[in-house]
Amino acid sequence: MSAESENKGDGGVETREESRNGGAVATNGEHLVDLYKKMILVRTFEEACQRGFRQGKIGGYLHVYIGQEAVATGFLDAYKEGDAVITAYRDHPHALLLGSDPKNVMAELYGKGTGIVKGKGGSMHLFDVKKGLYGGYGIVGGHIPLGVGFAYAMRYQETDHICQLYLGDGAMSNGAFHEAANISGLWGKDGMNPCLFIIENNQYGMGTSVERTTAMTDLAAKFDAYGIEHEKVDGMDLEAVLEAAHRTTEQVRETGKPYVVEALTYRTAPHGAGDFFEKYRTKDEVKKWRERDPIGLLEHKLLERDELDEDKLEEIKSEMKETIQEVSKFADESEEPAMEELYSDVYSGSDEYMGEE
């Protein structure tokens, strides 16, 4: 596997033959344009978050998905109602792409009562169970065993749902990851673990590169140790992601066996919105990856195939800007949460709160 799927570290990625050509999924023009709009939604939303952070309207820790849009956009296109999606703290796109209202997501980041979790969680801890988002998690690696449990329950209850489990390269150093991958492989032998592991390999965990984290840098191949099959995909190329996403989600749904796709991608934004000094990577490296920006790549394809012209692209972007301006305005003007909410939902099964101030 490693020979045919090597990350060249400069943004150029070789992936499996099927993935490279767009493969089995017919990606008609209309569908691609639709997904292009979704990527613009995510990018525009994330840029508005960065602005909100600079203006001091968004506090705390903020992590954006800029540069990685093709990954979640592609995989969540293959989402079916009833599936579970679980990810770490870089979680805004997952919520948006599953259909959470951007206004409620932004309001959460602003710490408002209209937020998706009433202002209690903030950027890293989105939750929207109705839409399939089983949480963004701030404890890196901590969510991985949970996803494997979700997947078992789905099969036990004889549904054909699957769990899309997103994890970062950094999370794979954590013990929780290895414990979970091990049991997932084992349960998968009996068709009891429809879990699709989606590695968002953006090359770094904070300021530490994959090379400085592990001697075995082929992350997907780590799953060999647990009997789980895997492949890599060029995470900057939406069409490639899309093909892998539809094929592998269907496979997992059918077999009940876990599977792994390592998406090779890059976050061109800093790790967190407050990180100004980036000593761990060169400007040149960022620039090289930016040349393969997933949105730029898709625009290029759409233009080349005459699906859209420059004017139409501009129109989509400026419409989205207006939409997101409304979103930010909604968040800004929303009321702060009621203080009773601090005490609500501490225990379930009874509305009696047991503690006292």
Add this chain to the structure above:
Amino acid sequence: MTTKNLLQAIGEGLAEEMRSDETVMVLGEDVGRAGGVFRVTQGLMDEFGPFRVMDTPLAESLIAGAAIGLSVNGMRPVAEIQFADFIPPAFDQIVNEAARFHYRSNGAWSCPMTIRVPYGAVPGGALYHSQSVEAWFCNTPGLKVVAPTFPADAKGMIKSAIRDPNPVLFLEHKRTYRLIKEDVPEEDYSVPLGKARVHRGGTDLTVVSYGLMLHTALEVARKISNEYDIEVEVVEPRTLYPLDKETILDSVKKTGKLLVISEANLTGSFSGEIAAIVAREAFEWLDGPVMRLGAPDVPAAAFAKPMLDFFVPSAEKIEAAMLELARY
């Protein structure tokens, strides 16, 4: 003597110990090249190189466990857990291994290791970047838990922690890192573990506090001295476990009243331990109920600003509690 804030003082203490003892090393997530997320370890990798200052993978259990292995084999590791909230995977290594090594090996082995742990609520920290975890560890004989608040103390205590033959959990309140500057001695000195500090003498009541709450308590104590002529004696344990009971009891025997303030969820917090000791050993001297202030028993310092402000005991709440007790 130059003035330094808390994080600079701890960084300087670390560097000095590394200069004077080649077995001292630092490990943790992004502590090297990046200099730590709070910049405490800034400059250490440049000065001491990658074999003594190590960026580890994201693996807290490993960080604590490897430090144990290093420490029983002649090293003096200083491990950093980036945020206290991330310490649970390392809990097993710290509590079940490090704390018991000396006891179970007939004293043959000890773990001279230090684990630095930034803790406490910060704006926007929410569920996983705000917790106060001291109570989890103050029920673990064999482990020392220290929580200095002022820069000069912290520099002296990081040195003592590194030199101590036992595992030491070194708690640093994140919101106090840059809160104040004070004179910090340049020459070699240390501040002993296990000794409390009396910040201000008083006759009307004793307040015991640490971390951000200590700063607030001192401010309120000054205020009510000016406004009401009420004199609060403020005691900072500095080391939580083992606790310097004597200093606290001496103070309470003088004032007859005790208020303990911390930022942890109130039920089961370490304040309860202090209250129990005083209730038993200074009972005859008490002129009022032993009081505690802490965070409400909810799972997190929630994200929204008003919720955070409500979660952390405020100057107003502290003033009200001090006045209530003083007038009892």
